[in-house]
Amino acid sequence: xxxxxxxxxxxxxxxxxxxxxxxxxxxxxxxxxxxxxxxxxxxxxxxxxxxxxxxxxxxxxxxxxxxxxxxxxxxxxxxxxxxxxxxxxxxxxxxxxxxxxxxxxxxxxxxxxxxxxxxxxxxxxxxxxxxxxxxxxxxxxxxxxxxxxxxxxxxxxxxxxxxxxxxxxxxxxxxxxxxxxxxxxxxxxxxxxxxxxxxxxxxxxxxxxxxxxxxxxxxxxxxxxxxxxxxxxxxxxxxxxxxxxxxxxxxxxxxxxxxxxxxxxxxxxxxxxxxxxxxxxxxxxxx
Amino acid sequence: xxxxxxxxxxxxxxxxxxxxxxxxxxxxxxxxxxxxxxxxxxxxxxxxxxxxxxxxxxxxxxxxxxxxxxxxxxxxxxxxxxxxxxxxxxxxxxxxxxxxxxxxxxxxxxxxxxxxxxxxxxxxxxxxxxxxxxxxxxxxxxxxxxxxxxxxxxxxxxxxxxxxxxxxxxxxxxxxxxxxxxxxxxxxxxxxxxxxxxxxxxxxxxxxxxxxxxxxxxxxxxxxxxxxxxxxxxxxxxxxxxxxxxxxxxxxxxxxxxxxxxxxxxxxxxxxxxxxxxxxxxxxxxxxxxxxxxxxxxxxxxxxxxxxxxxxxxxxxxxxxxxxxxxxxxxxxx
Numbered sequence: 001x002x003x004x005x006x007x008x009x010x011x012x013x014x015x016x017x018x019x020x021x022x023x024x025x026x027x028x029x030x031x032x033x034x035x036x037x038x039x040x041x042x043x044x045x046x047x048x049x050x051x052x053x054x055x056x057x058x059x060x061x062x063x064x065x066x067x068x069x070x071x072x073x074x075x076x077x078x079x080x081x082x083x084x085x086x087x088x089x090x091x092x093x094x095x096x097x098x099x100x101x102x103x104x105x106x107x108x109x110x111x112x113x114x115x116x117x118x119x120x121x122x123x124x125x126x127x128x129x130x131x132x133x134x135x136x137x138x139x140x141x142x143x144x145x146x147x148x149x150x151x152x153x154x155x156x157x158x159x160x161x162x163x164x165x166x167x168x169x170x171x172x173x174x175x176x177x178x179x180x181x182x183x184x185x186x187x188x189x190x191x192x193x194x195x196x197x198x199x200x201x202x203x204x205x206x207x208x209x210x211x212x213x214x215x216x217x218x219x220x221x222x223x224x225x226x227x228x229x230x231x232x233x234x235x236x237x238x239x240x241x242x243x244x245x246x247x248x249x250x251x252x253x254x255x256x257x258x259x260x261x262x263x264x265x266x267x268x269x270x271x272x273x274x275x276x277x278x279x280x281x282x283x284x285x286x287x
Numbered sequence: 288x289x290x291x292x293x294x295x296x297x298x299x300x301x302x303x304x305x306x307x308x309x310x311x312x313x314x315x316x317x318x319x320x321x322x323x324x325x326x327x328x329x330x331x332x333x334x335x336x337x338x339x340x341x342x343x344x345x346x347x348x349x350x351x352x353x354x355x356x357x358x359x360x361x362x363x364x365x366x367x368x369x370x371x372x373x374x375x376x377x378x379x380x381x382x383x384x385x386x387x388x389x390x391x392x393x394x395x396x397x398x399x400x401x402x403x404x405x406x407x408x409x410x411x412x413x414x415x416x417x418x419x420x421x422x423x424x425x426x427x428x429x430x431x432x433x434x435x436x437x438x439x440x441x442x443x444x445x446x447x448x449x450x451x452x453x454x455x456x457x458x459x460x461x462x463x464x465x466x467x468x469x470x471x472x473x474x475x476x477x478x479x480x481x482x483x484x485x486x487x488x489x490x491x492x493x494x495x496x497x498x499x500x501x502x503x504x505x506x507x508x509x510x511x512x513x514x515x516x517x518x519x520x521x522x523x524x525x526x527x528x529x530x531x532x533x534x535x536x537x538x539x540x541x542x543x544x545x546x547x548x549x550x551x552x553x554x555x556x557x558x559x560x561x562x563x564x565x566x567x568x569x570x571x572x573x574x575x576x577x578x579x580x581x582x583x584x585x586x587x588x589x590x591x592x593x594x595x596x597x598x599x600x601x602x603x604x605x606x607x608x609x610x611x612x613x614x615x616x617x618x619x620x621x
Contacts, residue, residue, distance in 0.1 A: 035398040087584055092397050093343050094584045097541060100534070101580025108574035224409045227402055235399065261417060268410040272391070275403070279394050 005136055007253045013142035013211070015249025016149030020204035021222055022229040022241045023156060024197030030173050030236025031193045033092070034084065037099040040223035041106045042198045046072055046205025047214040048110055051119050061123045061210075068206045069199040076198025080191045103219070111216050118215040127210075145207050152200065153242055160238065169193070173236070225252075228267055232274045234284020243282060298463060305455050309448045318519075321451050323559045324458045325515045330539040330551035331465050332508035337537075338545030339469060340501055341481035343397070345533050346404030349388065349411045350506040352528025353381050354513025359428040359523040360421060370433045370444070377514045378507060385506030389499045408530050415525045427524035430517065444518070454515055461511055466548055468504065477501045538576060541583055544590020553592055 025039045049071055050064035059067075079102065087094040122128075127141045160166040171179040172189050180186045205218075212218060229248055233240025248267055255263030274281065309317055329351055336342045357377035362368055368376075392403050415422045422428065432444035435453060444450050468474045476497050480487050488494055517523045526532060535558070543554020566572045587594065 029398070033398065035402055083581070083585070087588075090588060092401075093337070094588060096343060096398065096401060097537070097580055098584045100537075101577045101584065104534075104573050104577030104580065108571055108577065112571070112574075224406065227406055231402060231406065264413040264417065265410065268406060268413070271406060275391065 003257070005134055006138070007257050008250065009133070009138055009142060011250035011253030012146045012246075013249075014252050015245045016146040017204060017208050017211070018222070018225055018229050018249055019149045019242055019245035020152060020207065021201055022226040022233075022245060023152065023238060024200035024204075025226055026230045026233070026236055026238060026241045027156075027200075028194055028197040029230065031169070032084075032190050034095045034099065035092075036194075036197070037096065037223070038079070038102040038106065039099075039197070039201050040219040040226060041103040042072055042076065043201040043205040043208070043222060044110060044214075044216070044219040045075070045106060046202030047121075047209035047218065048114050048119075048205075049202070050206040050209050051114070051121050051214050054121050055119070061121070061127065064121075064206050065203070069203040072202025072205075073195045073199035077191055077195035079198070080194035084194065085187065085190075107216060107219060114214075114216075116216055118213040119209075120213055121209045123210045141210060145211065148203075148207055149245075152203075153238075156238060225267065228271050230281075231271055232281055234281030237281070237283040240281055240283030302459065305459070306452075309451055314447060317447055317451055319559060319563060321447070321454050321519055323556050324454055325512050325519060326536075326539060326555040326559055327552040328458045328461050328465075328515075329509055329512035329536050330543065330555045331462055331548075332505045332512065333536045334540050334545055334548075334551040335465060335469070335477075335501065335505045335508075337540060338550075339474070339481065340477050340498065342498075342502075343401045344404040345401050345530065345537075346388075346408035346411075347505075347509055347536055348528055348530065348532035349404075349408050350381050350385060350509035351513040351516070351532055351536075352411065352415065352525075353384050354378070354510030355517040355523045355527040356415065356422060356428075356513075357381070357510075358514045358517040359430050362430045362433065363428055368433065370435050373433065374511075374514055378510055381510030381513075382503060382507050385503040385510075386499065389502035389506070393495065393498045393502060405530065405533075408528075408533055412525065412529050415528050422525070425525065427522055429522050432518050432521060450518065454519070458512070458515060461508060462552070465508060469548065473497070473500065534576075538580060540590075542579065542590055544592035546589055547592045547596060550590055550592035553595075554590065557591065 021040065021043055025036060028034060028036050028039070046068045049068040050061075053059045053064040053067055054061055083098055083102070084095060087098055123141060127144055129140050130137045131140050131143065132138075133143075158166075160169060168179070168184050168189065171182075172184060172186060176186055208218070208222070212221075225248060229241055229244045230236075232247065233242070233244030247270070251266055251270060252263065255266040259266065278284075305320075308320060312320065329347075333344075333347050336344050336347070354377045357380045358373050361373050361376045388407060392400060392407070395403055416424055418424070432450065434441045435444055435449075442449055444453065469478075476487070476492055480492070480494060480497060484494060513527065516527065539554035539558040540551045541554070542557055543552065544550035561575075562572065565575055569575070583590065589597075
């Protein structure tokens with residue numbers, strides 16, 4: 001089994017991607033208490049924007065890495081400001097349905113504009129090359145994805161636990177009314193978090209495009225995995241999302257190696273087992 | 288008492304009208320009406336979860352698809368299986384599935400519950416796609432409608448008219464039974480649990496068991512709709528168990544409105560007709576579906592039935608009489 005290191009690395013790359021998507025999802029859930037069905041659609045939008053920037057406008061890949069999250073940040077802010085906020089008072093069901101309808105609209109518009117077939121994005125010579133690691137030749141790009149996720153994870157942890165902004169965010173998660181009474185502008189925090197989560201998702205999309213290719217089904221493909229990540233890791237827990245991404249990334253990778261037919265079911269099986277043993281997820285607080 | 292006789296009259300009139308439909312309608316429209324009836328039951332069962340119990344499920348297609356697939360699998364694998372036995376096998380499987388899933392999932396509420404049901408829907412979809420030997424995978428399963436054996440005589444189900452009458456009787460009875468269920472003590476318990484769970488606990492009701500019974504009941508009804516779906520189209524594809532099928536019922540219920548019992552039926556009616564005509568005109572049907580979703584959520588949270596009820600109350604109900612009656616009606620149905 002000399003392939004094992006390769007599969008571990010493959011798992012790490014996918015785990016990185018999963019973390020980038022689910023971190024935003026779990027943050028939004030923890031803060032706004034909204035399960036954002038459109039989250040993966042924004043990830044897809046990020047990938048398509050990057051295609052436009054790199055392939056159609058002849059830009060560099062690093063430009064897409066900066067520009068696309070910015071665009072998604074604006075889109076996220078608009079969605080929260082003009083749509084989500086209006087139904088917030090009516091409770092969870094309308095919010096869920098709204099993001100659900102939004103996911104449909106965006107997917108269909110993407111199919112309309114970019115077509116229904118897979119697109120490829122060039123990432124430039126450095127990222128396309130391979131590198132020698134622990135005796136095997138491995139593509140740089142997958143390592144790059146993992147490093148991106150590590151970087152984002154560390155930055156998020158630093159912001160959440162070491163800055164004044166982090167204190168405001170954690171206070172708002174804990175007790176919105178109290179934070180509001182103490183002078184925190186909760187609606188602004190909500191918009192900011194939603195926009196930041198969307199930007200993160202868009203960033204994940206840009207990174208995912210060259211690896212998995214850009215196609216209209218990519219949102220649905222990662223959405224369920226990201227949902228499983230936040231169920232297993234615990235709703236609203238960033239550390240949980242990190243660990244669960246790693247577990248599911250590796251499970252995904254080794255599932256393909258060991259049980260090709262069952263690889264999809266393995267992930268759900270893990271979820272069922274976690275639910276039976278610890279219904280709130282590995283790191284979740286009691287629901 | 289007056290309320291009861293009024294409902295009986297409405298049911299009787301609806302029955303007569305539906306019974307006359309095969310004479311009036313062309314074959315294409317009769318087929319559409321059959322489809323509407325099947326989806327009406329599916330939507331009504333979903334509304335028992337969403338409207339009455341306040342549980343947002345994204346996995347209702349599991350039961351619908353389970354009913355449809357079990358019917359097809361049983362008919363394909365057991366030669367000479369009678370219609371009743373096919374229904375029985377599928378219903379029993381659906382009931383077991385609902386009990387198992389319900390006991391796993393009902394510990395959670397709100398968004399958690401929505402998410403988990405979605406994950407389970409995806410799991411079942413994945414299984415149906417991969418397990419080619421049994422489900423036919425992407426190719427689906429084609430079946431023939433068996434004869435209806437009434438003991439003394441058997442009726443061929445190949446003609447649409449005969450099948451329409453069977454659907455009308457069975458599905459109609461199921462819809463009426465669901466309505467009856469909401470008026471039983473059990474149905475009221477579920478309603479009150481949604482309003483104040485803590486208080487119901489203190490009053491000595493077993494929340495978990497009541498929820499599980501409701502979940503199983505709605506699952507079974509969705510399964511019955513799925514069985515007739517399989518019979519109607521004589522074909523079951525993995526679409527029947529996909530998340531899209533859940534989305535479809537969600538849209539029906541939401542368009543129709545969750546506040547009154549007939550809302551989802553109206554929703555199914557509108558949805559099937561819209562789908563049939565819009566998909567002829569445009570291939571961008573999901574875009575319209577998404578737009579309808581967003582517009583309904585933003586501007587018409589009560590659904591079409593909400594609009595109709597408010598118009599009705601405005602013009603046809605006397606003002607002074609209105610106040611008391613509206614509030615009692617709300618407690619019972621909303």
